Amino acid sequence: MFETLKAQPADKILALMQLYRDDPRETKVDLGVGVYKDATGLTPVMRAVKAAEHKLWETQDSKVYTGLAGDPAFADAMFTMLLGDAVPRNTTAAAATPGGTGACRQAFEMIQMARPDARVFVSDPTWPNHLSILKYLNIEVVPYRYFDEETRGVDFDGMIADLKTAKKGDVVLLHGCCHNPTGANLNAAEWDAVIEVLLQTGATPMIDIAYQGFGDGLEADAAATRKVAAAVPECLIAASCSKNFGIYRERTGLLMVVAADTSALTLNQGTLAFLNRQNYSFPPDHGARLVTMILNDDALRADWMAELEEVRNTMLGLRTALASELQKLSGSDRFGFLAQHRGMFSRLGTTPDKVEALRDKHGIYMVGDSRMNIAGLNAESVPILARAIIDVGI
Numbered sequence: 001m002f003e004t005l006k007a008q009p010a011d012k013i014l015a016l017m018q019l020y021r022d023d024p025r026e027t028k029v030d031l032g033v034g035v036y037k038d039a040t041g042l043t044p045v046m047r048a049v050k051a052a053e054h055k056l057w058e059t060q061d062s063k064v065y066t067g068l069a070g071d072p073a074f075a076d077a078m079f080t081m082l083l084g085d086a087v088p089r090n091t092t093a094a095a096a097t098p099g100g101t102g103a104c105r106q107a108f109e110m111i112q113m114a115r116p117d118a119r120v121f122v123s124d125p126t127w128p129n130h131l132s133i134l135k136y137l138n139i140e141v142v143p144y145r146y147f148d149e150e151t152r153g154v155d156f157d158g159m160i161a162d163l164k165t166a167k168k169g170d171v172v173l174l175h176g177c178c179h180n181p182t183g184a185n186l187n188a189a190e191w192d193a194v195i196e197v198l199l200q201t202g203a204t205p206m207i208d209i210a211y212q213g214f215g216d217g218l219e220a221d222a223a224a225t226r227k228v229a230a231a232v233p234e235c236l237i238a239a240s241c242s243k244n245f246g247i248y249r250e251r252t253g254l255l256m257v258v259a260a261d262t263s264a265l266t267l268n269q270g271t272l273a274f275l276n277r278q279n280y281s282f283p284p285d286h287g288a289r290l291v292t293m294i295l296n297d298d299a300l301r302a303d304w305m306a307e308l309e310e311v312r313n314t315m316l317g318l319r320t321a322l323a324s325e326l327q328k329l330s331g332s333d334r335f336g337f338l339a340q341h342r343g344m345f346s347r348l349g350t351t352p353d354k355v356e357a358l359r360d361k362h363g364i365y366m367v368g369d370s371r372m373n374i375a376g377l378n379a380e381s382v383p384i385l386a387r388a389i390i391d392v393g394i
């Protein structure tokens, strides 16, 4: 029966990972998939995660099922980390999901259940898997302008003009911080203007926040999400622990549905539990339990926050180093945006043939749209990349 299947397009980011693995050159540089790497190229298990795993091994006496929405203690700890006191806890439904991707998938399904004809507005560009899942679910996508190819910042006027065409029953997908793939982000005043448009149009925001702590700090990176959640009657928040806890393969994420008051809580919570049951029953627990232990233990939490800050500052240092190296080599400030961008990624803003030339000639791997994972760099590869960028004529 399966001869009727059609080959599916490969995910560009994952296909690049394979190409890199197959490249025999020792000097190759991987700036593809979004994983943090330290100066030695390792994606380490964070200290607090190791300590929590150790403690868990010693103390856990059962692996019996949790609830369909995961352990409520995980939802509580994540709620506090993400939303602080921006909205009351008892207006917010929450369920653990397999990673941030699982949270996005469940959010899209919930949107479709509620409004089969909902359109989802997405930034142009956005994380390719947003588009892939939306297409798979047959949900109409409306791109809104986001990246200014000239300045490599946000095309804010274009964004606002496009968001004004949304209406009640539509969803506007926003990146809470550290925009993937561009690295270009809204400032506080621009977020206020976006909120104004959301209130005018009645469209529902959905915030994907996968990099809290990678931009300007754990609290600062949550500021926009908090502001949106407090201002609008309803919103969806898809959060990932893959990057900030470095537990990629544990698949740890959370979907929250914030409502205006407590009356919708039972319905929203029941819907999240139902959707989990249909798709995979109980969400994975191991990563969620580690996160809960870390967030609820003062010493573990302090150590995790300190290491997260080291990671963030390393990435900022690499940004500054690359921008200044390129400033030297090019004799111009046209790469200054690299130091302004935040998070793991920066979109270089060049053509696919130049991205290919970087790969073929220099063994430097970045996504075809010229998204670079800044965390894939180190002190040694920064000047190599800078020379290669100039060499291929970017």
Ligand code: LMR
Pocket (backbone or CB within 6 Å): 013, 032, 033, 034, 035, 127, 129, 180
């Ligand atoms: C990325 O954008 O590289 C990461 O979010 C990993 C992924 O799943 O694509």
